[in-house]
Amino acid sequence: MLDKIGIAKRIAKEIKDGYYVNLGIGIPTLVANYIPENIDVVLQSENGLLGMGPFPFEGEEDADIINAGKQTITMLPGSAVFDSAMSFGMIRAKKVNLTILGAMEVSENGDIANWKIPGKMVKGMGGAMDLVASAENIIVAMQHVNKAGESKLLPQCTLPLTGVNCVKKIVTELAVLDVLPGGGFKLLERAPGVSVEEIKNATAGKLIIDGDVPEMII
Amino acid sequence: MNKVVKDADVAISDIQDGMTLMLGGFGLCGLPENCIAALVRKGVKCLTCISNNAGVDDFGIGLMLKQRQVKKMISSYVGENAEFERQLLSGELEVELIPQGTLATRCMAAGYGMPAIFTPAGIGTEVAIGKEIRNFNGKDYLMELAFEADFAIVKAWKGDRLGNLVYRAMARNFNAVMATAGKITIAEVEELVEPGELDPDHIHTPGIYVHRIFQGKDYEKRIEQRTVRKII
Numbered sequence: 536m537l538d539k540i541g542i543a544k545r546i547a548k549e550i551k552d553g554y555y556v557n558l559g560i561g562i563p564t565l566v567a568n569y570i571p572e573n574i575d576v577v578l579q580s581e582n583g584l585l586g587m588g589p590f591p592f593e594g595e596e597d598a599d600i601i602n603a604g605k606q607t608i609t610m611l612p613g614s615a616v617f618d619s620a621m622s623f624g625m626i627r628a629k630k631v632n633l634t635i636l637g638a639m640e641v642s643e644n645g646d647i648a649n650w651k652i653p654g655k656m657v658k659g660m661g662g663a664m665d666l667v668a669s670a671e672n673i674i675v676a677m678q679h680v681n682k683a684g685e686s687k688l689l690p691q692c693t694l695p696l697t698g699v700n701c702v703k704k705i706v707t708e709l710a711v712l713d714v715l716p717g718g719g720f721k722l723l724e725r726a727p728g729v730s731v732e733e734i735k736n737a738t739a740g741k742l743i744i745d746g747d748v749p750e751m752i753i
Numbered sequence: 754m755n756k757v758v759k760d761a762d763v764a765i766s767d768i769q770d771g772m773t774l775m776l777g778g779f780g781l782c783g784l785p786e787n788c789i790a791a792l793v794r795k796g797v798k799c800l801t802c803i804s805n806n807a808g809v810d811d812f813g814i815g816l817m818l819k820q821r822q823v824k825k826m827i828s829s830y831v832g833e834n835a836e837f838e839r840q841l842l843s844g845e846l847e848v849e850l851i852p853q854g855t856l857a858t859r860c861m862a863a864g865y866g867m868p869a870i871f872t873p874a875g876i877g878t879e880v881a882i883g884k885e886i887r888n889f890n891g892k893d894y895l896m897e898l899a900f901e902a903d904f905a906i907v908k909a910w911k912g913d914r915l916g917n918l919v920y921r922a923m924a925r926n927f928n929a930v931m932a933t934a935g936k937i938t939i940a941e942v943e944e945l946v947e948p949g950e951l952d953p954d955h956i957h958t959p960g961i962y963v964h965r966i967f968q969g970k971d972y973e974k975r976i977e978q979r980t981v982r983k984i985i
Contacts, residue, residue: 581853582779583923590982598782598974599922605780605977616922618929618957619779619805620861623854627872646877656842657850658832664880665854668873699877 537708537726537753542676544569544753546635546706549674555579557626557666559636560604562676566635579631581622581662586614603662623662627669634670636663638677638702640692643740645702645714647675648694660697667698679707679737686739688712688720710734711751712742719743724751756966757914757945761791764939764965768904770797771824775860775900775931776804776814777907781977783924784813785908787941787969793820801825803900805856805927807837812975821845827900829853833977852880855897857930862899864933864962869898905935908969909958912942913949916963917956925957932958941969 537545539562547569550556557579558564567589570576578587580602587602588609596607610616617625625631640648647667650660667673680686688705705712711724719741722734725748735742758764765788768774778784792800793816800823807826808815817823818836825847831837840846851859852874862870871894875881885896907928910921918940920928932938940958945968 580923582782583926590980592984593981596976596979596981597922598976599924601780601782601923601977605782606980607976607978608980610922616925618920618925619853619857619927620930623857626854627874656838659828659830659850660852660880661830662853664852664878665872665874668852668876696878 536729540565541726541753542706542708545711545751546674546676547571549704550574550576550633552576554632555585555630556633556635557581557631557670559634559663561637563635563637564604566676579622579625580608581626581666583617583619583622584610584614586611623665626665629669629671631670633672633674634666635674635676636666638675638687639681640687640689640694641675641677641702641705641714642689642692643714643720644718645700646692647697647702648692649697651695653695663697667701670701673702674704674706675702676706679709679734686737688738688740690740709737715743721745722748724749726751727753755914756916756960756964758965758967760967761787761941761969762794764788764941764967765791765795765904765906768792768795768797771799772797772903773801773803773901775902775905775935776802777905777926777928777931778813779805779923779926781809781813781975783908783920783926783928784808785906785941786972787967788906788939789813789816792822793817796820796822798822799824801827803827803856803860803902805829805853807831807834809833809977810836812973818846825849827851827856829856857927859897859900860927860930860934863901864930867899869896871896900934902935903937905931905938907932907938907940909940909942911944911946911951912940912963912966913946913951913960914966915948916940916960916966917951918942918958918960918963919951919955920957929957933962937964938962939964940966942966943969943972
């Protein structure tokens with residue numbers, strides 16, 4: 536079974552040379568720490584930056600230089616700054632190659648719910664609805680089951696949707712799965728020490744197993 | 754041409770109860786701090802505020818919420834504010850949550866003279882309820898209307914008396930978009946400079962969009978999430 540860092544490390548392997556990548560808040564933010572050093576990747580922050588760098592050293596924080604999670608960050612050499620309309624313009628125009636975000640639920644046809652729980656204080660969708668509606672390559676980083684032990688990979692989402700038919704791949708503490716165009720979660724890899732049976736038990740939606748499922752290499 | 758006014762109190766003096774305001778900033782970054790303070794002093798009420806976020810309890814729009822000056826917030830994300838949550842749950846405050854890109858682009862549309870935009874954000878979700886959907890090239894898009902705001906209030910890094918503005922780093926955010934979108938746009942700047950000092954090629958907001966400008970003061974520029982790297 537993977538911890539959060541393990542999930543981040545496995546997702547980092549999906550990032551290819553030359554990619555522009557948008558990272559959501561939570562586990563996705565951790566992915567930045569594990570991008571292979573031999574590839575060139577530019578991180579987009581939807582509050583208006585291409586070229587997001589690591590956190591600043593103490594004393595070098597700048598209130599004007601923050602990421603979409605409102606954290607102080609740095610700008611790498613070659614960064615570009617723009618306004619919020621252009622930021623979502625480049626997202627809508629599919630210039631961003633990969634979007635990685637968290638989710639509360641994903642359905643077997645790729646619907647995602649990650650912004651609202653009825654009865655709880657709703658903070659808002661931020662940029663998530665724009666990202667999932669336009670991105671062609673969306674990877675979800677999340678736990679396979681919720682705190683109550685219920686599967687988050689479902690036949691249909693039960694929570695209010697963020698977007699429909701959009702998630703392409705899911706990485707959890709148990710497995711890597713593709714969401715097939717025709718519907719269904721195709722099991723690609725097992726986390727170290729996790730059996731196919733355990734993944735079956737944790738997946739409420741249609742799970743497709745084709746031959747031997749290899750253990751993932753991190 | 755001289756758009757310079759003395760201070761924030763003069764700049765906002767004709768903002769009336771019940772008006773719709775755009776307020777620039779993202780989180781606490783690039784907030785028009787001086788104008789928010791002046792709005793609190795003036796005590797105008799029943800405002801509709803279009804702003805990506807609602808500040809925190811003691812900073813940003815949070816200060817206006819505390820004085821019950823806001824009737825409605827139109828935002829994409831409103832976390833981190835206990836008073837906001839209290840007013841929302843008690844029904845004192847109306848909130849319309851819309852996708853961040855839709856928020857930005859509805860401002861842009863206003864500044865570009867376009868009545869509406871089409872965006873895929875929100876298709877298949879509750880955001881789409883009651884809205885016109887059009888299909889282009891096999892994909893569904895929501896029609897979203899340009900915002901109409903009585904005033905847009907923005908904060909820039911530098912500006913001149915013609916209203917030309919330059920922003921700094923990620924403080925550009927919604928400021929540059931909203932600056933184009935108000936019936937009247939007020940800009941407060943960290944540094945008011947003479948015409949000619951700003952390189953025409955580097956101006957982010959052309960002065961034609963800006964009606965009033967003033968030299969801001971006492972900027973706190975608060976950091977919401979101070980995160981640092983360890984020196985190894």
